[in-house]
Amino acid sequence: MAKTSSTGVRPTIRMVAELAGVSTATVSYVLSGRRGDGGPGVSDPTAEKVKAAAERLGYRPNQAARAIRTGRTNTVILSLTMLSDPWSLSVIEAVQKAAVPLGITPMILGDADWVKVLGTHNADAVFVDAVRPDQRDALRKLAEHGTTLVVFDEEVQAEGFDVIRSIAGPGCRMAVEHLLHGHRRIACLTPATASGTSGGTRYRAYAEALEHAGIEEREDFVGLFDGTSAGAYAAATRLLSMPDRPTAIYATTDYAAVSAVNAAQRLGLAVGTDVDVIGVGNTVEGERMSPSLSTVGPVDFFDKLAQLLLRRATAPAGPSAVEDPGVLDFPWHLFVRESAPHRSAATRLY
Amino acid sequence: MAKTSSTGVRPTIRMVAELAGVSTATVSYVLSGRRGDGGPGVSDPTAEKVKAAAERLGYRPNQAARAIRTGRTNTVILSLTMLSDPWSLSVIEAVQKAAVPLGITPMILGDADWVKVLGTHNADAVFVDAVRPDQRDALRKLAEHGTTLVVFDEEVQAEGFDVIRSIAGPGCRMAVEHLLHGHRRIACLTPATASGTSGGTRYRAYAEALEHAGIEEREDFVGLFDGTSAGAYAAATRLLSMPDRPTAIYATTDYAAVSAVNAAQRLGLAVGTDVDVIGVGNTVEGERMSPSLSTVGPVDFFDKLAQLLLRRATAPAGPSAVEDPGVLDFPWHLFVRESAPHRSAATRLY
DNA sequence: CTGTTAGCGCGTTCAT
């Protein structure tokens, strides 16, 4: 088994060429499988020799060297702030499914600090799932200087890059109004950091829907938490332990809703009967759990997001290649499932 | 605001040199902040000029070009099979904390198919969290040809790369024996794919501990599931709905244990009183949840893993740099918390 | 039609 040169050194195209007794150009043509327009251009015997040599040496093309020449890294970066959020997993799943057939590798950046990384690192396209106000300038500059961006944010302007919006406002209103059919005492479970971000929108929908229904908002029915699942669980437990506890919880994310369902069950409350819970986001986890989670969210969001990202990643460098970057809006739907079923006059809880 | 060349073209070091009126070498020295041994070598005024020019153009060093010359990508890859597993999140967290101060970016590969990616892609070091038997050959070859690997696996041989083991067997025995102090009817919750992998070891510990205690194993007390949280939840529900349900559940991963706790609560069982649950892995989620999860696991595992990975990533290319690659074993501890407390003769459930 | 030569691209680094 001493056939491989186990020097620990990474073989180069030149070593392969030498071993096969051909030029580096030939090796390149054989291994990348292309020649000029489309004609074969390299004879079978030499191709075999080259392949054998490459195999013996354990040769692997050097992506960095290739990238410097072609300008493509065959990589997309997904900058995901909350990796534990099912939402992030859905993004990853959808992008992976779409990228692999194209020979593109999705790399995940778990850090919220994409500004530093994207400055240095190169990818054919980058998806960013959240933009803090102080990051907007950096975003614009990156796009100006050649970074292909797809940004998920409800407030940022599209300036030279794509912005995906999911217009949460009306959808969230639908969620709260669904609860209003059967409830008066409705609590809101939302991260404390959500003022000014998309969460802010989601909380506002709650406040406005209550006001529109003529219900006075109660401060003690707003459960703020630190953004973690454990925090959501604790906040939900507090809400449901009150003497005149709410009969329904509107959670501004699906993962918070999942925590609320768990908290209710721990307290011996039957979700969908004693208490209703609705989430926001329409994640697969919510669909699969038991009881299944009622929620609002965009339709086909993840697949369309993946398609856009990869269209950008594979587009030729110059402008005028595909459609211009812009804003992509998603319509939202209401998904009525077990955790907050339809309530008629007979089953309403007030 | 028309100061930046908003051509959409990525600026190069040559453009910066031209604008600053210096050579590319000078720009390189200024921006990478190094010159020969340690002497200044570049005057303050020119350094300022260069920095200003770089800023104006929005220059960003091209990582690919840098890598081709230095052989370093300042990147480590984490290949994580089960991204939704808290275990993976702990790995990410620990590596990120250790990598950022070193200027190294951790990139996450959510695909189990690391073989293809690592062939092409380059990183200073790679962590792989699971190796299928058919991937072992590829692993050895990668290591032979210059890829720096750190592998988490209990069975693979260390041949030119590091292997991290956490000798689950004895630790899992401790977990089951802890339950044996207060229980006779102990169920096991484990993924169905676990035969032959580390899960196999974990299941075997259960079987052996029961046998050693003179308890006959019951087939219907083994809850197999598909590896997902939802599957674990369903399997746990089945176990706990039996007429003579188990009084304790030994789950072979922490995330399965979390699902078991949720399932028990849903059924109105008080965890830590009516039924005990113990997990395997000692993840932070288990520590933070309510009730806190009893578990077994290695100590300081994630930090030490991160340290090793980054030591490898930053080591000079040649051999004889740091210690030789080998096997790193982790001792396991028992963490007794609320979900499976100590049981005395007075509180035991048989 | 098959294979080679030569030079590109970009940041780094040695010798001047």
Add this chain to the structure above:
DNA sequence: ATGAACGCGCTAACAG
């Protein structure tokens, strides 16, 4: 502080 070579794979242009 600079010019020029360097590392690696790609590919247009050229030679047999």
